[in-house]
Amino acid sequence: MDKVLRILRNAFCIIVAGLFVLIAVVTVCGAKGYSVASDSMNPELYKGYVVFVKETPFEELKKGDIVTAEFKVKDGTTYTHRIVSIDYDKKEIKTAGDKTGLVDTESATADQIKGKVWFSIPLLGYLSLWLTNANYVAVIAIFVLVIMAVSFAAGKFYKNKTRGDKNEHSEEKNN
C-alpha cells in the first residue's frame, strides 16, 4: 500500500512539475493559452483542448495556418479557425472551421489577429470551461476540499505512524 501511494505521489509530482515547466516555457516564449470552447475545428481541435498561440507578423501567416482572432465587436471574445484565404495587401484573412468548411462571415484584419496556434494539448481546457458554469464550480470546490481533507488526514496518520515507529525503535534500543 505504501508503495502504491508512493508511486501515485511521485506521478502527481511529475505531472505538476511538467505543467509548471510548460507554463514557464510558453510564458517566456510569449505564447498565450486559450481553451477551445467548441468543436468547429474538428478533427484538428476538439472542445476542451488548450491551444497556445504565439504572436506572428501578418506577413508570415499563410493559408492553412490556424489562427486566433478577435471578433470585430471587440468584446474580448476570440475564435480560432484556419486561414482559407489571405490578402497581404489589404492585410485581411478569411477563415473557416475545419468541421464544416464554411467560410466565416467575418474576415479578420491584422489588428484582430492574436496569433498563430503553436501547439495544443487535449483536455486541459475543460477546467476553465467548467468554471464558467456555476454547477461545475461547486463540484470543483467540493472536490478541492475533499482532497485537502484527505491530505491532512493522511499527513496526520503518517506523522503518528512515524512517531510510533520511532518510539518502538528507542524502546527496543533501551531493552
Added chain:
Amino acid sequence: MSTAKKRTIKYVSLVASLILVVSYFSLLSPTSAYFYKSETQNAKLTFAMFDVEQTLFENEEKLKFDGATKLCDTEELLFDRVAIEKKITLKNNGDADARIVADITPNDEAVNNGLCYYVEFVEEKVSEPETDAPETVAEGEETTESSTEEVIETTTTSAIKKGDLKEYLESKLNISDSSTHDSVQSALDNHNATVEGSYVIIEPGESATVRIIFWSEYDPVMDNNGNEAGWQNAGGNIKNINYSCNIRIVAAQDRDEAVAEALKEETQPEVTTTEETSIEETTTEETTVQQ
C-alpha cells in the same frame, strides 16, 4: 540540510506549483466558435428525387381515334372528334429550378398510319407565399438534409371536338403550303423537334404544362387503308383506329449534364410519382363547342 527541511521545501514547492498550474488553466480564455451567419449556410441542397428517378411521367399511350381528319384541308372540319389533347401539368414545390424536357415517341406503325402530334410548353407563373427556402446553391455541394425538391404533375386527357384548335394550330405552325399534307407534316416535324430539343425551366412555385395534341391524318390513313370504305364497319359506323405512342416527361436540375443523364435512363413501364404527389388522370372529357 536536514531531511525534514528538504521535505518541507519539496512540499511547499509542490503546493505552490499546483496552485499556479490550476490557476493558469482555470483562467484561460475560451476561443473557437461557430459563426453560422454565413450567407452560404443552408445553401446545401439535395436533389434527391432527381438522383433516383428522373422520369416524371412515362406512359405508353393507346390513342383511339374515331376517324381521320385532314389538317391541310381547310374545307374539312378539322378535329372532328379525331384529336386528343393531353395536358401534363408540373409544379415545382422544391427550392431549386427544375428543367423540364418532353420526349414523345410514336411507334413506327403509328407514324406510318397517320398519327400526328403537336407539342408545346405552356408556362404559368404562379405566385407562391415565401417559404424558408435556402438561398443559392453552391456549385456541386450537397447536404445530408432531407430533400425538399419535388415536381408534381397532373395529367388531363380530353377529346377535341370540331374546329376547336384549327386556327390555333395554323397560327402556331409555319406552314408554307397548307394545301398539301407534306408541307403540313414538315411544319409539324420542325415545330415538334424544336420543342423536344429544348426545355422549360420551372422556378420554385411555378408551374408548366406540356400540351400534346394528337390526331390522325387523313391522307396517310387512306394510303394505308385503301379507301374510305375501310373506315366503316358493316353497319356504316366509323371504325376506330388505334395508335401507340410513348410520352416521357423528364425533370432534372437546370444543367445540361443532368438532363443528358436523365434522358439516358431506361424508360420505365409505369408512371412514376413521388411520395407526396399524385397524378390526376381524368377520364376523357368532351369539350363543348359552339359552331
